[in-house]
Amino acid sequence: MFPRRRNLRIGPLALALLLVAGAAWSGLRAGAPPEVTATGDLPAIGPLTRVSIEARESRRGLASLVVELVQGERVWPLAERHHAPRPSWWLFGDATFEDALVVEVGRERQAELVEGEATVRVTAGRAPTWLRSPDPVVHELALPVRLVPPAVAVTSSHNYAAQGGAAVVVYRVGETSVRDGVQAGTWWSPGAALPGGAPGERFALFAVPYDLDEPDAIRLVAEDEVGNRAEQPFVERYFAKPLGRETIRLSEGFMEKVVPQILARTPGLADPGDLLEAYLLLNGELRRRNADSLLELAARSRPEFLWSESFLSLPNAQVMSSFANRRTYVLDGRDVDTQDHLGIDLASVRAAPLPAANAGVVVLAEYLGIYGNTVVVDHGHGLMSLYAHLSQIDVTADQIVERGETLGRTGETGMAGGDHLHFTVLLHGRPVTPVEWWDADWIADRVAAKLGAALRFSP
Numbered sequence: 001m002f003p004r005r006r007n008l009r010i011g012p013l014a015l016a017l018l019l020v021a022g023a024a025w026s027g028l029r030a031g032a033p034p035e036v037t038a039t040g041d042l043p044a045i046g047p048l049t050r051v052s053i054e055a056r057e058s059r060r061g062l063a064s065l066v067v068e069l070v071q072g073e074r075v076w077p078l079a080e081r082h083h084a085p086r087p088s089w090w091l092f093g094d095a096t097f098e099d100a101l102v103v104e105v106g107r108e109r110q111a112e113l114v115e116g117e118a119t120v121r122v123t124a125g126r127a128p129t130w131l132r133s134p135d136p137v138v139h140e141l142a143l144p145v146r147l148v149p150p151a152v153a154v155t156s157s158h159n160y161a162a163q164g165g166a167a168v169v170v171y172r173v174g175e176t177s178v179r180d181g182v183q184a185g186t187w188w189s190p191g192a193a194l195p196g197g198a199p200g201e202r203f204a205l206f207a208v209p210y211d212l213d214e215p216d217a218i219r220l221v222a223e224d225e226v227g228n229r230a231e232q233p234f235v236e237r238y239f240a241k242p243l244g245r246e247t248i249r250l251s252e253g254f255m256e257k258v259v260p261q262i263l264a265r266t267p268g269l270a271d272p273g274d275l276l277e278a279y280l281l282l283n284g285e286l287r288r289r290n291a292d293s294l295l296e297l298a299a300r301s302r303p304e305f306l307w308s309e310s311f312l313s314l315p316n317a318q319v320m321s322s323f324a325n326r327r328t329y330v331l332d333g334r335d336v337d338t339q340d341h342l343g344i345d346l347a348s349v350r351a352a353p354l355p356a357a358n359a360g361v362v363v364l365a366e367y368l369g370i371y372g373n374t375v376v377v378d379h380g381h382g383l384m385s386l387y388a389h390l391s392q393i394d395v396t397a398d399q400i401v402e403r404g405e406t407l408g409r410t411g412e413t414g415m416a417g418g419d420h421l422h423f424t425v426l427l428h429g430r431p432v433t434p435v436e437w438w439d440a441d442w443i444a445d446r447v448a449a450k451l452g453a454a455l456r457f458s459p
Helices: 012-028 252-264 275-300 440-454
Strands: 035-040 049-056 064-071 074-082 098-105 116-125 137-145 152-154 160-162 166-173 179-184 187-190 201-207 218-223 229-233 237-239 244-249 318-321 325-331 334-341 344-347 353-355 360-367 373-380 383-390 406-409 421-427 430-432
Touching: 035 116, 035 137, 049 064, 049 116, 064 098, 074 098, 098 116, 152 218, 152 229, 160 166, 166 179, 166 218, 166 440, 179 201, 187 201, 201 421, 201 430, 201 440, 252 275, 275 334, 275 360, 275 373, 275 383, 275 421, 360 383, 373 406, 383 406
Parallel strands: 160 237, 244 325
Antiparallel strands: 035 049, 049 098, 064 074, 064 116, 116 137, 152 166, 166 201, 179 187, 179 218, 218 229, 318 344, 325 334, 344 421, 353 406, 360 373, 373 383, 383 421, 421 430
């Protein structure tokens, strides 16, 4: 005889106990306290500060996220989000376990903010149950509020500027300034400490855009670390120099000469297959890329004056095209393109020796797109000279050169129709007319007189 098996049944009492235990468990299983962080992108609240907020809850998910800015009795709502957490009786299913957002605080968003301190308050709601609603987690980020811009005052006189030219302004900034210089339209020229000057004494060697008609757009600027900005006009006299006009007549022969040469020396630029289309690509897109490269090159300028004499031009040269001409390109009687010529074309004998305009350091000696074989010499504090279309280069990058030292020879590489030198002066990567820098009196009156002992200039 075998023993009789017992029926494994859960009795009513056991079932009731299980139900009670499950109900109690689900009634007590509230969401865990969320982990909350808040980080500002600036050390204080100024005109506009961004605060990045992250919240995490791994048990049932986030229930809500509310962000406010608090200063005294004032409360500004910044953001509010609500989520559906998992039910308390369920171990699986969708929920929002992480949330992140960025809020903006500052005078630009909350006009009534005052100096002092303000708090970004983050309230992260927890998932409730039928028995309990746990308190949310409150995280606060206290930040100082700074709304006063740095002091800035012009100390130089006779602050004149010419369209397409260069100029110098000397000034003083307050101790909270971390960025200063001259904003001329969309062009920025950074300031530098005045050599031998007192703390806060600065100067800016700045470029004036060749197409800037409105002198009020030239302003001295100082900013603090949170973006408070002081600016003031300072140009006393402005000399307008409208763009010149020039027509360039294209031919298939010329395009067949320059297009394959430039494309072969410019990796990453695809040939579109059509000669005119390829020429327009070089004349437009590649021209812009080359301009960007020159802007990047400005970062390599040494923070010192490397020159002390007037600038040289190509000897016995004839001017073939002046600075800041707006060129209209014509093919078979129709206009096909418009570009601005931002240098001076000088022609002498074929393969003429090319002297360095002034003492400095070579920062570029290579083939550069539309400019062909190119040399750029740094003269310090953002001032550089550019020599293009060379038939040969006789210097290397990082080489120190003296005023008048041979850099190479003129030629017709790049987008050149004949042997000549394309010469320009760059100031913080922006082209300005060389004519001023060839003029010893202009340097003495407009640059050296303001900088004093900081620049030991000998005409």
